[in-house]
Each structure stands twice: as C-alpha cells, then as structure tokens.
Amino acid sequence: MTTQVKPTKADLLSQQARADLPITGTRVLSEEDRTVELSFSSDAPIEQWWRTLLVLEHTPEACNLTRLLSGGPLLFNHNRDKHIGVVVAAHVDADGKARATVKFGRSVLAEEKFQDVKDGILCNVSLGFNTDEIKLVEEREDGVDVYRATKWTPYEISLVTIPADTNVGVGRSAPEPITTNQPTGERAMPDPNNPKEPTGEGATRQQGAPPAPTTPQFSTADIQKAERERIAALTRLGSRFDCPEDAETFILEGRSIDAFNAHLVERQGKKEDTPTEEEIHKPVGMSERDLQQYSFLNVIRALAFPENKRYQEAAAFEREASRAAADLSGKEPDGILVPVDVLTHSGSRAMTTAGTSANIIADNLMPGSFIETLKKKCFIMNVGTKLTGLVGNVTIPKQLGDGAAHIVDEEEVPDESVAGFGQIKLNPRTLAARAELSRRFIIQSSIDVEAFVRQMLATAQAQKLNQLALYADGADDLPKGVKYFTGVNAVSFALAGKPTFEELVALETEIAADDADIEGMAYVLNARMRGHCKSTQKMPNTPSMIWEAGNTVNGYNTITTNHVANGDVFFGNWADMLIGLWGGLDIIADPFTKSTSGVTRITAFQDFDFAVRRAESFCVGTKA
Known part of the structure; x- marks a missing residue:
C-alpha cells in the first residue's frame, strides 16, 4: 500500500x-x-x-x-x-x-x-x-x-x-x-x-x-527508485554518445529520457549537416615562428615597389607562403595571397629593430587575429556561423521535411516514407576592399603601422560584408542577404520607422509559429530605431519602454548597426546565417593610378558567400 x-x-x-x-x-x-x-x-x-x-x-x-x-x-x-x-x-x-x-x-x-x-x-x-x-x-x-x-x-x-x-x-x-x-x-x-x-x-x-478526484499517489520508495533509474539511463546515454555534459544538464533539470533521446537525434543531425573543423580549415601548416615573422607591410611594399630589390628580398618568405596557399586553394592569385593561417592567428609578432638581427623583440601585434578584428567591425561575422579556409564549391545537406510515422498491424507492411533532403550551396564570390596609403607610410617599419594596415583592411571588408549580409539582392553575381532570401518571414509596420511593441513582438511570433525559435536570437536595428525604442512606451500609460535594461527588447539581445536601412528591423537566429570564406586574402597594389600624388591603392580580394540555413529562423519588419 x-x-x-x-x-x-x-x-x-x-x-x-x-x-x-x-x-x-x-x-x-x-x-x-x-x-x-x-x-x-x-x-x-x-x-x-x-x-x-x-x-x-x-x-x-x-x-x-x-x-x-x-x-x-x-x-x-x-x-x-x-x-x-x-x-x-x-x-x-x-x-x-x-x-x-x-x-x-x-x-x-x-x-x-x-x-x-x-x-x-x-x-x-x-x-x-x-x-x-x-x-x-x-x-x-x-x-x-x-x-x-x-x-x-x-x-x-x-x-x-x-x-x-x-x-x-x-x-x-x-x-x-x-x-x-x-x-x-x-x-x-x-x-x-x-x-x-x-x-x-x-x-x-x-x-x-x-x-x-485526486491524482494517483506513489510511495517515496517508488519515486526514489524511478529517479535512480532515470539518472542511470541518462548517464549511460551521455557516455555512449559522447555528451556527458548534456546528460548532466538533463539530470539537473529533471527532464525525461524521451526528451534526451530527441535531443540526441537533433544533435546527431547537426553533426552530419555541419562540416568539421578539419573539413573547413585548410591551413598551409605555418609554425608559430613563421606566423610571427609574417608581415603585411612586406607584402604591400613588394607589390608597391616591384623594382626595389631590398623590398623583394624582404618579402621572399611571404611570397613562398603565398605559393603554398595558392597550391592548396587551386587558385592563382593576382598579387600575393595571405594564407588562412595568418588570418586566423592571434599572438605576438617578432620585429627586428635598428637594422640588426640581434635586437629581436616580441610585441603584441593586435588584440586578436585578422578574423577576430573583422568580427569586431562586422556584426555578421560575430554572430553568424563562419566557414573559413574553404576550397572549391561547398555543399551542405539540409533536411527539408520529416518522415511520416504509421501505426500498422503485426503483419502489415508499412508505407515507405523518406524525409526530404536538399542542399545549401556556397559558391565563391569575390569581395574587393580598397584602401590608399602614401609612400611615406608604406616604408615605415613600426609594429603600430603593421597593426594599422591589418585593421584597415579588415574594417574595409567588414563594412561591405555587413551591407551584403542584410541587403544583397542576388543580382550581378551577388549572394542574397537576409531581406531578400526566399522564405524569410515578414511583418509590416503601420508607421515607417515607428513600430509598436506589439509589432516588434510579432517578429518573434512569426519565427515561433514556424517552430524555429531558440535561445540566443537577437534584434538588429539602426541607431534611429534604437532611439525610437528608448522613447516609446510598450503599452499606453505604462512606464515601461520598448528598450529594456541590458540593451534588450522583450528580453532578446540587440545589435545596433547603421547598415540597417531606416525603418527596417531584423530579428532571428543569426547562427543560421552561414558565412563562407575561401582561401586567403589576395592583395594587389596599384602604384600608378595616383602616382603623381605618391599614393598607392591597395586592394584586398576575399572570396566569400552567404547562405541562410533555415529561412524560417529570420523575420524582417518594415513599412508596408
């Protein structure tokens, strides 16, 4: 009893x-x-x-x-x-x-x-x-x-x-x-x-x-036994499928074995859909010493002054790394190709001072790698899923639908049901970022100048990537940005640039209605829209503003960038934006266009592409 x-x-x-x-x-x-x-x-x-x-x-x-x-x-x-x-x-x-x-x-x-x-x-x-x-x-x-x-x-x-x-x-x-x-x-x-x-x-x-009526009651011993069995089963599953941390989370949250099985299926699907680090990174294999020795300024000086023997000799190592990167990517660069090893490396840089190899010092080149600098300037690189060092066209499997389940008699043959699969294709497209440097600037040896050049090129790329990620329309060999990607949800605002709290929440609802809402989603808007949210009440005659403490809207994080057009608001799971980057950075120098003023035009070419993994993960709000 x-x-x-x-x-x-x-x-x-x-x-x-x-x-x-x-x-x-x-x-x-x-x-x-x-x-x-x-x-x-x-x-x-x-x-x-x-x-x-x-x-x-x-x-x-x-x-x-x-x-x-x-x-x-x-x-x-x-x-x-x-x-x-x-x-x-x-x-x-x-x-x-x-x-x-x-x-x-x-x-x-x-x-x-x-x-x-x-x-x-x-x-x-x-x-x-x-x-x-x-x-x-x-x-x-x-x-x-x-x-x-x-x-x-x-x-x-x-x-x-x-x-x-x-x-x-x-x-x-x-x-x-x-x-x-x-x-x-x-x-x-x-x-x-x-x-x-x-x-x-x-x-x-x-x-x-x-x-x-009351619910059936169970003895304390029954409850304890069931809990021990649940913990043991979750622990075994976590060990078997190499996810003990996930199993521990389910145990602490009191979640069921069935829920954990569903989690394992989803986790396995993500593993199959996403290329591994080994598959997407194709480094040349540069050592730490090589990475410290590599100089963007050597590249630029060698390209800007092709007749200068000293600059050509100084860039011999960078040219050798460029040839190795070109062989790996299968693409011949127009200038000198900066390997992906350099772009993703974060650390100190050895500099030779006073013209003698005896005085070699290590100094912090930048707070992070070229890619990390790009992320700080480019919100989409910071929140999207980056696939760097790609080689050739990339195809990622995508499940389009679920298989159907049937209840059958013991000897009945079930209907065949196969889940539909499609493909997400990433094809290299070329992004050109341009900057101009004076002759006197290029011949400098300062580590600060080296850092400035890297940051300048990363910033130029970031500005264009931000714009294209949101508004590229697919014309002229461009990819499609979020606003023009087929299947993305949309909400119309009654007043241009002045959405109500209810209209903003509608962006969340559209994604949730497609079963695509997860934790970590965020609003992306510009400074004017942020000002509107800070000065507009959620509901009439209430003290609460749309913009909440911690720079959130309705509990979700916000990203402010003026690459968002006035009146537009984007919301979604930005991890479902795939950003592909191929090979290294192809740098060329043009000392002729502005030769009379002593200015060299530097252009950095990066092969890239965007794709949206799930269109249902995004919603765009704009004036109807």
Whole structure:
C-alpha cells in the first residue's frame, strides 16, 4: 500500500504549477488582427496536491504580469513546440479573475486553433504559473491545508483539450519542476472579514458534493527508485554518445529520457549537416615562428615597389607562403595571397629593430587575429556561423521535411516514407576592399603601422560584408542577404520607422509559429530605431519602454548597426546565417593610378558567400 504525503510549504514554492478552467466570456476582438480576449485564471481553489488547496490572490499587487506582458506565449496543451500565439495584454479585474488579450499566429496549427476557439470547439484554458510567496491560511478538520498565494507569476497561457478537472478547474504539477529558494515564513491565520478568504468546507465545494478526484499517489520508495533509474539511463546515454555534459544538464533539470533521446537525434543531425573543423580549415601548416615573422607591410611594399630589390628580398618568405596557399586553394592569385593561417592567428609578432638581427623583440601585434578584428567591425561575422579556409564549391545537406510515422498491424507492411533532403550551396564570390596609403607610410617599419594596415583592411571588408549580409539582392553575381532570401518571414509596420511593441513582438511570433525559435536570437536595428525604442512606451500609460535594461527588447539581445536601412528591423537566429570564406586574402597594389600624388591603392580580394540555413529562423519588419 502506497503512502500519501502532504506537501510542505517549501514543496509548493519549489515547483511550477497549472490551473485549468473553462474559457468564459470569450470574444473575438478582431478577425483581421486575430485577437481574442479570454479569462485565464480566477480565485477558485486549486486542488493540485493531496489534501492541499491553493488559492491565487487576484489583486494587482499579488499577480505579477511582467512575463505575460513581455510577449508571454500562447501554447496548445502546454507544449512549448506548439506555439500558436502571443499575449499582447493582461490585467486583473475586481471580480477575482485575470483576463488577457491574445493574438494568434499564422501557422497552420495557429489557424486551426483560432477557428476552433471562434467555433466554440476549443473551450478550456490552462495557466502555467510560479508561486513566489504563500501563506497557510487554514488547517481544516478533514486534514486539508489551505494556502493563499500572495505573490505569484503567470508565465504562459495554454488552450487545452482536456483540463485536469472541468468541475472545479483544478490543475496538475508541471512535468519539469524547478527549484527556488524562498523563505518558509510564518503561518498566518485566516481573515474572517475577507469574503474571498477560503474558510470551511464550502470554500472548495458545496455541502454534500463528492470530493474532487485526486491524482494517483506513489510511495517515496517508488519515486526514489524511478529517479535512480532515470539518472542511470541518462548517464549511460551521455557516455555512449559522447555528451556527458548534456546528460548532466538533463539530470539537473529533471527532464525525461524521451526528451534526451530527441535531443540526441537533433544533435546527431547537426553533426552530419555541419562540416568539421578539419573539413573547413585548410591551413598551409605555418609554425608559430613563421606566423610571427609574417608581415603585411612586406607584402604591400613588394607589390608597391616591384623594382626595389631590398623590398623583394624582404618579402621572399611571404611570397613562398603565398605559393603554398595558392597550391592548396587551386587558385592563382593576382598579387600575393595571405594564407588562412595568418588570418586566423592571434599572438605576438617578432620585429627586428635598428637594422640588426640581434635586437629581436616580441610585441603584441593586435588584440586578436585578422578574423577576430573583422568580427569586431562586422556584426555578421560575430554572430553568424563562419566557414573559413574553404576550397572549391561547398555543399551542405539540409533536411527539408520529416518522415511520416504509421501505426500498422503485426503483419502489415508499412508505407515507405523518406524525409526530404536538399542542399545549401556556397559558391565563391569575390569581395574587393580598397584602401590608399602614401609612400611615406608604406616604408615605415613600426609594429603600430603593421597593426594599422591589418585593421584597415579588415574594417574595409567588414563594412561591405555587413551591407551584403542584410541587403544583397542576388543580382550581378551577388549572394542574397537576409531581406531578400526566399522564405524569410515578414511583418509590416503601420508607421515607417515607428513600430509598436506589439509589432516588434510579432517578429518573434512569426519565427515561433514556424517552430524555429531558440535561445540566443537577437534584434538588429539602426541607431534611429534604437532611439525610437528608448522613447516609446510598450503599452499606453505604462512606464515601461520598448528598450529594456541590458540593451534588450522583450528580453532578446540587440545589435545596433547603421547598415540597417531606416525603418527596417531584423530579428532571428543569426547562427543560421552561414558565412563562407575561401582561401586567403589576395592583395594587389596599384602604384600608378595616383602616382603623381605618391599614393598607392591597395586592394584586398576575399572570396566569400552567404547562405541562410533555415529561412524560417529570420523575420524582417518594415513599412508596408
């Protein structure tokens, strides 16, 4: 016989919970905007635990609506992968109920559920919430404890097909408990003058009515055994598939073995889709000493002064490295090819001073490699997935659809179902970055000048890469940037350059509706749009601005770059932007065009390409 254990106050504070009730007073506010107003919680007692009732206090002070008002999700059956809309407004009313205005997305599932709500088919709503502060208000003679949540936070609203108990609107514990550190506090006596304070049997059900059903109870020994088996299975899987850290995370978060199996499948797919470091990096094999010796200035001087024997001899090593890089890439450079080893190297540089090899000193050339400098100047290099040192055309597999599952009899032959696969192709296109240097500047030997030349070339490339990553239209052998990539989501703003908080959240919703939302997504906008967000309220008559502390919008990081056109806002998972860089940096010098002024034009050619791994990972907001 199993032993039923009544939860303590600490137990109630240490888990997420749900409360279910029928949708009452539902009204469609706008068919065009796809908005619905509904009641999502009340102060009716929640019988979620054995011999324990919880009453949610419904006052503006008790109910923390911050998470819901920050783009809280509307889900179907509490499934995080079935995101069908967003909460755009929420409030607590004097009748002891909380109400929200929700906006449905445009995915197939969201369309279906919106229609079901309008037709009265989907009739129940469930709330996911955390209890932040509670007090014991009654210990009844029948052994039932009644708690009141004086501080609680709703974090999601779900439309559900089968609530836990349609008679009393009770909920059940969430499957993924979380731990919080809350003080247990003192027990408080019930207030007989408060009509909402639950006192006596009539607070939960009418006299003579049968008690509400309770969930099956398990003994402590059963629970401990199941937990030991879960931990052991996750540990074995983590060891077998070489991901013990992932297994440890799932153990600590209390997640199931099935969830970990799904994670392993997704992880394996990513491994197969993404080239390894060995496949994408093709270094010449330069030693640390070679890398310290390499000089951009030697390259530029040799190209700018081809008749100068001293400069040609000084660049002998750089020419040798160029030939090795050209042989590896299979492409003959027009000037001198800087190997990928140099571009990705970060460290000190040995310099010879005073014309003698005896005085060799090591100094910090730059805070990072050429590529790292490029990243600092170029946001897309900092957030996208970089494939450097490529050779030839690159094809990356991409799964286009899922296989179908069938239920068959024992001797029945299942239908064949094969997931569709496509390809992401990266083809080298040439980017030219140009700078002009005077003769006197080129003949300098200072390490600061060497660093300046590298940073100058990286900055010139970064400016163009930023622009192309967002707005390249595919014409004239250019790749397609995010705005013009086929399948990218789009949201229209009513006023040019002045989107509302709801319109910005709509960018998130479009991606979520395509099941492409993950942690780490970010907004990309320009300085004018940042100013608008800093001076515009989220909702009328509220103190909260769209721009939040920590340079975030609705909890997501922001990237400000004036390569974004006025009025546009980009949002998405930027890791799904692939940036391919082939071979090294081909540098040529033109001392003739501006020879009368003693200026040499330096042009650095880099073969590159962009591709979007999943178009659904991005959304562009702009004026209609």
